[in-house]
Amino acid sequence: SAVISQKPSRDICQRGTSLTIQCQVDSQVTMMFWYRQQPGQSLTLIATANQGSEATYESGFVIDKFPISRPNLTFSTLTVSNMSPEDSSIYLCSIRGGKSSYNEQFFGPGTRLTVL
Amino acid sequence: AQKITQTQPGMFVQEKEAVTLDCTYDTSDPSYGLFWYKQPSSGEMIFLIYQGSYDQQNATEGRYSLNFQKARKSANLVISASQLGDSAMYFCAMNLGGGYNKLIFGAGTRLAVHP
Numbered sequence A: 001s002a003v004i005s006q007k008p009s010r011d012i013c014q015r016g017t018s019l020t021i022q023c024q025v026d027s028q029v030t031m032m033f034w035y036r037q038q039p040g041q042s043l044t045l046i047a048t049a050n051q052g053s054e055a056t057y058e059s060g061f062v063i064d065k066f067p068i069s070r071p072n073l074t075f076s077t078l079t080v081s082n083m084s085p086e087d088s089s090i091y092l093c094s095i096r097g098g099k100s101s102y103n104e105q106f107f108g109p110g111t112r113l114t115v116l
Numbered sequence B: 001a002q003k004i005t006q007t008q009p010g011m012f013v014q015e016k017e018a019v020t021l022d023c024t025y026d027t028s029d030p031s032y033g034l035f036w037y038k039q040p041s042s043g044e045m046i047f048l049i050y051q052g053s054y055d056q057q058n059a060t061e062g063r064y065s066l067n068f069q070k071a072r073k074s075a076n077l078v079i080s081a082s083q084l085g086d087s088a089m090y091f092c093a094m095n096l097g098g099g100y101n102k103l104i105f106g107a108g109t110r111l112a113v114h115p
Helices: none
Strands: A004-007 A010-013 A019-025 A031-037 A043-049 A068-072 A075-080 A089-096 A105-107 A111-115 B003-005 B010-014 B019-021 B024-026 B032-039 B046-052 B064-069 B074-079 B088-096 B109-114
Touching: A004 A089, A019 A031, A019 A089, A031 A075, A043 A068, A043 A075, A075 A089, A105 B046, B003 B088, B010 B019, B019 B109, B024 B074, B032 B064, B032 B074, B046 B064, B046 B074, B074 B088
Parallel strands: A010 A111, B010 B109
Antiparallel strands: A004 A019, A019 A075, A031 A043, A031 A089, A068 A075, A089 A105, A089 A111, B003 B024, B019 B074, B032 B046, B032 B088, B064 B074, B088 B109
């Protein structure tokens, strides 16, 4: 399967600031996604990162709060803007396609964010 | 509405024994995929196994097998010969066919393997 890396692996940030999380894949992939896992909860899809066009956001998530870029088929960024303590979560990049079977979906190692 | 239900918040098993983690799903779409993931305390989500709704045979991957009962809408994960390293959260998830890419997750089951 493809190798997915995320940076940073963890961060502690002050409220009102922004953090950009990077996701790098070692092969070209069709589909890339960003998920959030709040403490003690399951995963929720934030958006689908579309190469060359605007991301597709799920209900409850907006571009102003979570801007996403995907300049090519191996890289994407998620920015968490104007952070509050409620944004403390694990943020995970996910892929389908590429070296994996199209039906299989893999996750990066995650970024553990704490907002004070 | 599509939904995944995991009714076991926590399970424990003796090392080397088999354990079954329950998962039921709800969808009216005939085309869907079912996934199991392992999440250790480090937070990463490790893909374990996939079952497509049209697959005739139950999926297996090493010590993991998926007991797929379509009529009952269940997709239980069976871990054989449990190891201490299997202690983690386990999530069942589903996506729908036709290019619908969203994974819907259950609440998870925390598995503890005792020596």
